[in-house]
Amino acid sequence: MTILWDARPAAVDTYGFALGGAAEVIQAGPRESRLLEEDASHTLVVIGPDIPLASACELAERERVERPELGVILLRHRLEVTTLAQALRSGVREVVQADDQPAIAESVRRSESLTVALAGAHAAGGASEGKVVTVFSAKGGVGKTTLSVNLAVHLALSGARTLLVDLDLMFGDVAISLQLEPRGSIGDLVSMAGHLDAQGLASVTTTHAASGLHVVTAPSDPGEAERVPSPLVVELLREARTHYDYVVLDTPPSFTEHVLAALDVSDLTLLIATLDIPAIKNLRLVINTLDTLGASADSRCVVLNRSDAKVGLRADDVEAALKRPIAASVPSSLSVPASTNRGVPILLDEPRSPVSLAIRGLADAEIRSRFGEQPRTGSKRSFGLRWSKK
Ligand SMILES: Nc1ncnc2c1ncn2[C@@H]1O[C@H](COP(=O)(O)OP(=O)(O)O)[C@@H](O)[C@H]1O
Ligand SMILES: [Mg+2]
Incomplete structure (x- = not known):
């Protein structure tokens, strides 16, 4: 399941289609909402364009250590080189222009594939077989x-x-x-x-x-x-x-x-x-x-x-x-x-x-x-x- 972190409850209508239809919208951060801790089935957090960059990077940085399989995708109104560099350095997988729905959908798909591959590598590293x-x-x-x-x-x-x-x-x-x-x-x-x-x-x-x-x-x-x-x-x-x-x-x-x-x-x-x-x-x-x-x-x-x-x-x-x-x-x-x-x-x-x-x-x-x-x-x-x- 995907978490959409956005200050506007209506964001799910804006991005729902690109996210494949099933996103849980939260207005407070994922840490405050405790969603990630409580439900292991989340594989992706998409961060809306109005969430401050620093908060987004903080989440990505923490999760890249705690749950490397989790994808973090950042939406921004405009793509700027400095934002891009800072986000990617902190562990955000992709930064996508907020009004480019096909690009968001494509980026979600890529993130899902990577999550599967990483989960596999993790499992091969000693966890029990399915x-x-x-x-x-x-x-x-x-x-x-x-x-x-x-x-x-x-x-x-x-x-x-x-x-x-x-x-x-x-x-x-x-x-x-x-x-x-x-x-x-x-x-x-x-x-x-x-x-x-x-x-x-x-x-x-x-x-x-x-x-x-x-x-x-x-x-x-x-x-x-x-x-x-x-x-x-x-x-x-x-x-x-x-x-x-x-x-x-x-x-x-x-x-x-x-x-x-x-x-x-x-x-x-x-x-x-x-x-x-x-x-x-x-x-x-x-x-x-x-x-x-x-x-x-x-x-x-x-x-x-x-x-x-x-x-x-x-x-x-x-x-x-x-x-x-x-x-x-x-x-x-x-x-x-x-x-x-x-x-x-x-x-x-x-x-x-x-x-x-x-x-x-x-x-x-x-x-x-x-x-x-x-x-x-x-x-x-x-x-x-x-x-x-x-
Ligand atoms: N418990 C049930 N109650 C009513 N209809 C059912 C039930 N289980 C299956 N069906 C219906 O029976 C038909 C055959 O089911 P399906 O799952 O395709 O069987 P199979 O894969 O074994 O060929 C489908 O139309 C399905 O909707
Ligand atoms: Mg059948």
């Missing part, structure tokens, strides 16, 4: 995309650095579900196979402004899918888990070579069931296949979507047929397709709806707690990742 969570089912239309998108949005909103990758390479609809205009896709990584680095990953990553979630979309041309070799998926995940706390994978409804490669490195697989016999039969086959492949049974759980559908089959029938418990249930709601059609995940569109509550519960119980994440004391919105020791 966790890969795959959402899978061998049947289409059961809610894989809906659940992976909303789970990833929730994780990102909770302050975890989260990447969503669309592995439905031919018919992926993550981009459209989030109304993203992708900067690139997984197809653009083909030329980097074998030497993919942080910069390469950042170059195909698009940020979902409303949540701060990062996304690698599927190619827009289905023909490109077959040019993506499966080792590239492994390389992508290896690189991604050094930069992110969570990497969530949406998948196609079959065991493609890309899915198999991903399952191999997943820390958790969420298997999506619905209350119909073909879906359950397919899920049994999936579980058998995973057993045959030697995947650990502890690292998977069954999620029942549209759990309240009145179709003559009940949750206990599913548990009996699969011989395993259902870890979480998500009810049906017409708001789900409606929000998908609007390109706004239901978690943001109707955060209090039973579907949103169920998805948050699933993320908290089966993902965040499982991996030892604990809320930091003292603040409601800030969560530090503390992985449990294996």
